Amino acid sequence: MPELPAQEPLVKEIPPKGADLSAWYTAVCLKAELVSYAPVRGCVVLRPYGFGLWENLQRELDARFKATGHENAYFPLLIPESLLIREAEHVEGFAPEVAWVTEGGQEKLEERLAIRPTSEAIIGVMYAKWIQSHRDLPVLINQWANVVRWEKATRPFLRTMEFLWQEGHTAHATAEEAREETERMLDVYRDFAENVAAVPVYAGLKSASERFPGAVETYSIEALMPDGKALQSATSHYLGQNFSRAYDITFSDTDQQMKHVYTTSWGMSWRMLGAMIMVHGDDRGLRVPPKMAPIEAVIVPIVKGDETAPLEKARELAAGLRAEGFRVRVDDRDRSPGFKYSDWEMRGVPLRIEIGPRDLQSGSVTLVRRDKAKGEEDSKVSAAFDALGTTLRTQLEAVQASLYAQAKLFLESHTFAVNDRTVFFERCKDRSGMIDIPWCKRADCEAILKNQTSATTRVMRELQQPGAVCTACGEPAVVNAYFAQSY
Amino acid sequence: MPELPAQEPLVKEIPPKGADLSAWYTAVCLKAELVSYAPVRGCVVLRPYGFGLWENLQRELDARFKATGHENAYFPLLIPESLLIREAEHVEGFAPEVAWVTEGGQEKLEERLAIRPTSEAIIGVMYAKWIQSHRDLPVLINQWANVVRWEKATRPFLRTMEFLWQEGHTAHATAEEAREETERMLDVYRDFAENVAAVPVYAGLKSASERFPGAVETYSIEALMPDGKALQSATSHYLGQNFSRAYDITFSDTDQQMKHVYTTSWGMSWRMLGAMIMVHGDDRGLRVPPKMAPIEAVIVPIVKGDETAPLEKARELAAGLRAEGFRVRVDDRDRSPGFKYSDWEMRGVPLRIEIGPRDLQSGSVTLVRRDKAKGEEDSKVSAAFDALGTTLRTQLEAVQASLYAQAKLFLESHTFAVNDRTVFFERCKDRSGMIDIPWCKRADCEAILKNQTSATTRVMRELQQPGAVCTACGEPAVVNAYFAQSY
Numbered sequence: 001m002p003e004l005p006a007q008e009p010l011v012k013e014i015p016p017k018g019a020d021l022s023a024w025y026t027a028v029c030l031k032a033e034l035v036s037y038a039p040v041r042g043c044v045v046l047r048p049y050g051f052g053l054w055e056n057l058q059r060e061l062d063a064r065f066k067a068t069g070h071e072n073a074y075f076p077l078l079i080p081e082s083l084l085i086r087e088a089e090h091v092e093g094f095a096p097e098v099a100w101v102t103e104g105g106q107e108k109l110e111e112r113l114a115i116r117p118t119s120e121a122i123i124g125v126m127y128a129k130w131i132q133s134h135r136d137l138p139v140l141i142n143q144w145a146n147v148v149r150w151e152k153a154t155r156p157f158l159r160t161m162e163f164l165w166q167e168g169h170t171a172h173a174t175a176e177e178a179r180e181e182t183e184r185m186l187d188v189y190r191d192f193a194e195n196v197a198a199v200p201v202y203a204g205l206k207s208a209s210e211r212f213p214g215a216v217e218t219y220s221i222e223a224l225m226p227d228g229k230a231l232q233s234a235t236s237h238y239l240g241q242n243f244s245r246a247y248d249i250t251f252s253d254t255d256q257q258m259k260h261v262y263t264t265s266w267g268m269s270w271r272m273l274g275a276m277i278m279v280h281g282d283d284r285g286l287r288v289p290p291k292m293a294p295i296e297a298v299i300v301p302i303v304k305g306d307e308t309a310p311l312e313k314a315r316e317l318a319a320g321l322r323a324e325g326f327r328v329r330v331d332d333r334d335r336s337p338g339f340k341y342s343d344w345e346m347r348g349v350p351l352r353i354e355i356g357p358r359d360l361q362s363g364s365v366t367l368v369r370r371d372k373a374k375g376e377e378d379s380k381v382s383a384a385f386d387a388l389g390t391t392l393r394t395q396l397e398a399v400q401a402s403l404y405a406q407a408k409l410f411l412e413s414h415t416f417a418v419n420d421r422t423v424f425f426e427r428c429k430d431r432s433g434m435i436d437i438p439w440c441k442r443a444d445c446e447a448i449l450k451n452q453t454s455a456t457t458r459v460m461r462e463l464q465q466p467g468a469v470c471t472a473c474g475e476p477a478v479v480n481a482y483f484a485q486s487y
Numbered sequence: 488m489p490e491l492p493a494q495e496p497l498v499k500e501i502p503p504k505g506a507d508l509s510a511w512y513t514a515v516c517l518k519a520e521l522v523s524y525a526p527v528r529g530c531v532v533l534r535p536y537g538f539g540l541w542e543n544l545q546r547e548l549d550a551r552f553k554a555t556g557h558e559n560a561y562f563p564l565l566i567p568e569s570l571l572i573r574e575a576e577h578v579e580g581f582a583p584e585v586a587w588v589t590e591g592g593q594e595k596l597e598e599r600l601a602i603r604p605t606s607e608a609i610i611g612v613m614y615a616k617w618i619q620s621h622r623d624l625p626v627l628i629n630q631w632a633n634v635v636r637w638e639k640a641t642r643p644f645l646r647t648m649e650f651l652w653q654e655g656h657t658a659h660a661t662a663e664e665a666r667e668e669t670e671r672m673l674d675v676y677r678d679f680a681e682n683v684a685a686v687p688v689y690a691g692l693k694s695a696s697e698r699f700p701g702a703v704e705t706y707s708i709e710a711l712m713p714d715g716k717a718l719q720s721a722t723s724h725y726l727g728q729n730f731s732r733a734y735d736i737t738f739s740d741t742d743q744q745m746k747h748v749y750t751t752s753w754g755m756s757w758r759m760l761g762a763m764i765m766v767h768g769d770d771r772g773l774r775v776p777p778k779m780a781p782i783e784a785v786i787v788p789i790v791k792g793d794e795t796a797p798l799e800k801a802r803e804l805a806a807g808l809r810a811e812g813f814r815v816r817v818d819d820r821d822r823s824p825g826f827k828y829s830d831w832e833m834r835g836v837p838l839r840i841e842i843g844p845r846d847l848q849s850g851s852v853t854l855v856r857r858d859k860a861k862g863e864e865d866s867k868v869s870a871a872f873d874a875l876g877t878t879l880r881t882q883l884e885a886v887q888a889s890l891y892a893q894a895k896l897f898l899e900s901h902t903f904a905v906n907d908r909t910v911f912f913e914r915c916k917d918r919s920g921m922i923d924i925p926w927c928k929r930a931d932c933e934a935i936l937k938n939q940t941s942a943t944t945r946v947m948r949e950l951q952q953p954g955a956v957c958t959a960c961g962e963p964a965v966v967n968a969y970f971a972q973s974y
Contacts, residue, residue: 008616036613036616036617038562038563038609038612038613039567039570039609039612040563040565040566040567040600040609043563043565044563045560045561045562045563045613046560046561047560048558048559048560048628050560051558051559051560051561052558052559054561055559071535071538071539072535072538072539072542073532073533073534073535073537073538074532074533074538074541074651075525075532076525076527076530076531076532076649077602077633077635077649078527078530078586078635078648078649079527080526080527083526095593096592096593097592098591098592099565099588099590099591099592099600100588100589100590100591101586101587101588101589101602102587102588102589102590103586103587103589103599104585104586104587104637105583105584105585105586105637105638105639106582106583106637112590113527113586115564115588115602122525122526122527125525125526126523126525126532129495129523130523141535145633146564146632146633148564148565150591150592151592152592161565162563162564162565164561
């Protein structure tokens, strides 16, 4: 019988973020009631406030998928073993992580069923059935789903056995179209990360050693965490004809020839939430970018004795703001204002609106911004009742921009252009930041650098300096690559 | 190795609905591309057009849940066996249907993990952890999720091994509050079924023999299918303290006493889509109520030779309608108008807008309504370009109302008030409709009626005629109950 509750640490206060990022992170995820540990090893429950973050991610990302021509569908959770193993590299990559159903309806099954670790296999089988002609192409489908990859450790959002994600799967008549799709979706992820989650990223092609099992090319977006480690936040794969050959997805082209389609797949999971939490949080708790915030502004009435006017006014203002489309909550709990301030700061609500008896007379309220330190200039703004919506909109935009700017500054000040091997090894001792080096693109050079430092290639980009040499071997470099420790 | 593709019937034409409802139903689900059979026994894929129906159900239902104070969360897919078996009746009801994970990460597990058939068990454990005080109550949570109940047959939406649903789980300080919640959510389901899916239902309490395993009371909404069988379309359960005792969910009440909470659970699955399809469809295919329609109107340009003006105008009109919030598609495929008409009729799009060269001159278009028979009065409506949005809104409302009215008429004309045992048995021979009888509420009378006719109690309501006697035993009746054959 499993112990109940599972190993969820009891959190009274969150430790300082700078001292131990990992302890701070777990504490804030629990204390802000984003997650709770489940009585199943490796699993967490996404609590309502955490699910509110996921709903905003879903809404924003889904709108971008639809704007680029994709539709949603739903494929089965269980995949027969014989189907999963058709693409050799794919199964080799995923087999060690699979959870197997071997009994159902009180009978032993003849064939084991895998709980999907990802859906290329089952989707490949269906595409083979649906696609006959060039008229059926492209197929542009996304799925929002849960997946399971066997895992005993539990780190909320970053490492769990079951997680929520979306996986896009597309099929195209030509390699060129499929490559375009792969890059288009990478850019959708970059746009979402930067403009919604306010997390700046490096987006680009990964090295061969870091590819998705079965892919021809893997692209990713990479964010930088406060401890100097990179966090891969979404991936987009060009699969070429690897899966269409394994699953026999063919079409009759305009020239009447039967050909195999070219496929892509791309995914973002709730891991993105982990990146957002780590990048923006501070010693007081979460700082949620307004576009991701389940509550954009909380109104705290300051009531003395039996006064009801501030609370009534708070409700009236909240109703007006809701009608204008804002996500607002009135905190009418029987608690002190100080308790409420700390509580909503912990949950990272971007704006707090304080309203007391004096504000009723002046016809204005005070807005307090969560992106600023206490006492910092502009951390408090006054807004007249009749201009509250306008001020709120402006201030939410300002908070969104300021969180992004702070994170961008951190990324830039922790990215180091290096072209000397000794300096590279020195830098890696810090384990801190993205190290941008010229590289010959040979796997053995990558291996040398990795083995001595445990830093890995995150993404590559064009060679920045013509004539630069590889940091590892001194031969002519072909690309620049960001190396970093990673999650 | 499973046969590929699985036993999906090839559909060239759909058979008449009246001749064989079951054959019609399967054919229309496949031909309209709502679903496709997966290579896993008992599973279907929800294709983009079918998923569009599900998205509309989700949006409408989710808004109603939030308006009644609920929040979404996500709980783990896998439940350790020792937790599942804590509520005795519950496990007895579900154990035969469970799929078990016994291997993970290349190891045999010490304890089997159930794939959730429903989530009372895992949620009960979490609520025990979260709820301490009366201040923590009520807890009002909903989950959108996939569940698995072992099943070998496959009937799209109606009977599948894995299905999508939502399950609400709430905890309250008093029995009264929990009972109110149970009835409130039943009414949300009734409202959704009638006003969104345009499916009239009987809503009420079920008899003891038809209760959810572990519930004190089960309520449901029951729709009537064209073959005269009832289809249970959603359920709402008052669980009393059965689960709070099994999972030890206690709170310190205002009087400082520790008490067990009262819980409810309620769910609607994609089965509701099956009801909607059967109720409204006709020999030409689906008829989708506008509020559920992925495409509210399709614009078919009628082009001769190299003309491009109608297509251009179609695109311009579509852009304008989309800006007004309508879900519109332009069919620009290289196919004849006749082919397109049939194709969209099959998919049940509520309105078709035809636009040809003559319409360009007259500055108006023809709208064709899918709820009317061909040639029926009012089946075609003309709309000026500049009044298209207004006309569309009016006509969509008219189609929604007319589909509901047609279904309501069918339900009413197939509901039979009976108070004589012989007449009851005669009626049951028809296997056609809801038979409304006075009943003493004793299980043996229910069993007698069921055993002889295979009709079961669907829902009960107040006794309609004071002094009426039970149709089975002739003793004084206590309630009226709808009996019917059922899915």
